[in-house]
Amino acid sequence: MSNIMIRRTIRKYVKKFGPQDTRTVIDYFSKGLRxxxxxxxxxxxxxxxxxxTITIINNRPHSIxx
Numbered sequence: 001m002s003n004i005m006i007r008r009t010i011r012k013y014v015k016k017f018g019p020q021d022t023r024t025v026i027d028y029f030s031k032g033l034r035x036x037x038x039x040x041x042x043x044x045x046x047x048x049x050x051x052x053t054i055t056i057i058n059n060r061p062h063s064i065x066x
Contacts, residue, residue, distance in 0.1 A: 001033055006043050019066035
């Protein structure tokens with residue numbers, strides 16, 4: 001699955017279910033899409049920093065994205 005498809009899937013998920021814990025989302029999508037956690041985390045970072053399509057509130061150890 002391409003990164004564009006991963007981002008689209010995450011965007012739809014957040015839109016439907018609202019704010020989510022980033023660790024939960026990373027674990028859920030890495031298992032569901034059969035890819036690495038690092039790849040999902042990189043896509044979340046891209047969506048937050050470059051695209052600006054999601055917002056992540058940093059709160060260690062569990063950040064919230066919406």
